[in-house]
Amino acid sequence: MQITTNEQTHFLSGRRYDIDAIRVLAFGLLILYHVGMFYVLEWGWHIKSEYQYAWLQPVMGFFNQWRMALLFLISGMATAILVHKSDRGFLGGANAASGITPGIWDAGDCGSPGLL
Numbered sequence: 110m111q112i113t114t115n116e117q118t119h120f121l122s123g124r125r126y127d128i129d130a131i132r133v134l135a136f137g138l139l140i141l142y143h144v145g146m147f148y149v150l151e152w153g154w155h156i157k158s159e160y161q162y163a164w165l166q167p168v169m170g171f172f173n174q175w176r177m178a179l180l181f182l183i184s185g186m187a188t189a190i191l192v193h194k195s196d197r198g199f200l201g202g203a204n205a206a207s208g209i210t211p212g213i214w215d216a217g218d219c220g221s222p223g224l225l
Contacts, residue, residue, distance in 0.1 A: 128186055135179050142172050 146154045149169050150161040 125190065128183065128190075132183050135176075135183055138172065139176060139180070142169065142176060145169050 145165060146152065146169070147156060147158045148160060148162055149165050150163045151166065152169070
């Protein structure tokens with residue numbers, strides 16, 4: 110399928126409400142997942158409720174399989190759009206330097222060998 114210039118312009122300009130909806134759904138499920146960790150029977154977690162349910166374990170196991178993959182998919186979609194919107198590319202030049210510099214500082218400041 111050939112994408113026309115008009116479709117590309119529409120794809121890259123303006124707000125992507127479909128991605129926003131997926132992002133809201135994913136983070137809502139992530140919040141529910143972590144709240145559910147209070148109540149899952151036989152799962153080690155640092156805070157547990159006195160009310161624990163065995164039926165919640167398969168439900169949480171289902172969400173556990175794809176929760177991180179969904180978050181990486183959403184961040185990859187956002188990164189791809191930013192790369193296509195930018196003239197020079199999102200990951201090059203001053204944008205990369207502004208992200209690398211704090212990373213080097215943080216690696217040296219935390220006492221770890223890091224990049225210093």
